[in-house]
Amino acid sequence: MQFKELKLNKPIIRALFEKNYEEPTLVQERAIPVILTKKDIIVSAQTGTGKTAAYALPILQLLFDKQDAPKKGKKIKALVVCPTRELAIQIEENFQTYSKYTNLRTGVIFGGASIEPQKDMLKKGIDILVATPGRLLDLHKQDVVNLDYVEILVLDEADLMLDMGFIDDVKKIERLCPDGKQILLFSATMPYKVEHLANSILKSPAYVEVSPTSSAAKGVDQVLYYVPKPKKIELCLHLLRNTIKGNVIIFRRTKYGVDKLEKTLLRNNYKVASIHGDKSQNLRQEALNAFKKGEAKIFIATDVAARGIDIKNVDAVINFDIPNVSETYVHRIGRTARAGASGMALSFCSADEKNYIKDIQQLINTTIHVEEDHPYPLDPKAKPPVHKKKGSKYKKGRKSEASKKKKKRWY
CATH class of the missing domain: 3.40.50.300 (P-loop containing nucleotide triphosphate hydrolases)
Incomplete structure (x- = not known):
């Protein structure tokens, strides 16, 4: 299959061709058509399968007709929430690459960096925002981020976000976005916590699983x-x-x-x-x-x-x-x-x-x-070290002489 067959428009195809991307990966082939129908979706796929493009390309396609709002008038229509700063930067770079021949503007916000440039970027107006949960809620509290116009919400690496303790933040962000939005949930593994979250916020989602998540990488x-x-x-x-x-x-x-x-x-x-x-x-x-x-x-x-x-x-x-x-x-x-x-x-x-x-x-x-042929083999009989806690040298319930002397008797 070629990208052309996924009904993506010419400016997006042109940006892909420049990067020598001609054929979609399996996850892109399965997810893109579903996302274009505006259905909620759960995608279970490992990193390295091309899943960023699996949501970035259909988002650009869906927002393409609304790209010509004046810069000041641009509202955040797509929000991508992910757990780490590195991932946020990388996702935003991907959006920049694929949207090269459109007028859609992308921005990224994350903690651990100066907040002022991020505020300036948001004030100028953008269509797509990539964010880590903490900084997003910070800026929302300060009235710099307006999520009232979000049409598509992406939760990327959902399992890692929940492992890192972001569950309440993610639910809060979901509630801050409008009711009729489309939600795309991407996760490398599907533990109970992720399934529970998906059941509570997605509406009759489609489910795409690419290669059993437990299979180790081929090659x-x-x-x-x-x-x-x-x-x-x-x-x-x-x-x-x-x-x-x-x-x-x-x-x-x-x-x-x-x-x-x-x-x-x-x-x-x-x-x-x-x-x-x-x-x-x-x-x-x-x-x-x-x-x-x-x-x-x-x-x-x-x-x-x-x-x-x-x-x-x-x-x-x-x-x-x-x-x-x-x-x-x-x-x-x-x-x-x-x-x-x-x-x-x-x-x-x-x-x-x-x-x-x-x-x-x-x-x-x-x-x-x-591999047994190496200079530092482990003795097969070796037992894991046992770390014993050092107890008190005093017997339980026995007070020291000094503490007895300190006590003031009431009689």
Whole structure:
């Protein structure tokens, strides 16, 4: 199928052709016709399947006839809400690309950056707004954002938004938009929380699922290394020297872990960039740009910071810490082998993470190949460390002599 067959108009097709996009991906092929009928929709598809264009293109098409309002008179007609700043910036860039030959104006707002330029941009008038929930509600409270004219509301990466605790914000935003709006809900996984939200705000939606969300990305060579926790850094350095070539993303569970690994790799003369939630927006953007331009070959990230970011040409993903949520593993390894390329996913499992591996293998319905030939093997009998709480040295119910002396008797 070609984009022409999806009944998109010429200016949009022209912008797509300039980017060498001729054939829609499966999710675009299924979702675009439904969205053009103005029906509510739930789309379950992993990152890397082209889902931003699956809603961006039909939104531009639906708003195309209303694009010529004077700039000052432009009202927000489409609102895209997503969980992270990086994702918001990326979505807005996609809208800019596809709307190149239209008069539709797009803007983006997110926390962690100066609020004044965002206010100025909103005052000039835009048709499509991409926003993170917190900053959107901030600006609405200040009467800078008017959501009374929203015709289409997109909730992107809905599962991650709910994981990050945005459920109340999302419901509030939905209530601030007019009743008759069309809602498009996109989610990589469909846990109960997402289904519950969908049932409460969507009206008889169409449902599009592209490839079972648990299937691991095709073309990814998955390898598992059992290694004692203290030896993970040595194993990582060993593999970077001998096995892994090209651009690498390393995932860690905590911000502290990201910083610690970055310092070690920098000391070993690797070109490294990193992102996590505590870094300022400018630093996060600089790190992302450095990796995209090839100035840094290794990119270290926490899951929340990296979710949904489209980074091309990733040769390998390292799961330095095994994720405790199995679906997260699928998202992580989906960063490599995007758009038909091949890639490697290496996972470092210590004694206390073995149960996570069991859950992951159940989810992806595959046994991950174990590589035993490496310098830091884990003793098969190794047990997870038990962290005992230190109790009080005093027996329960016994008062110290000093406290007895302090007591003033009433008799």
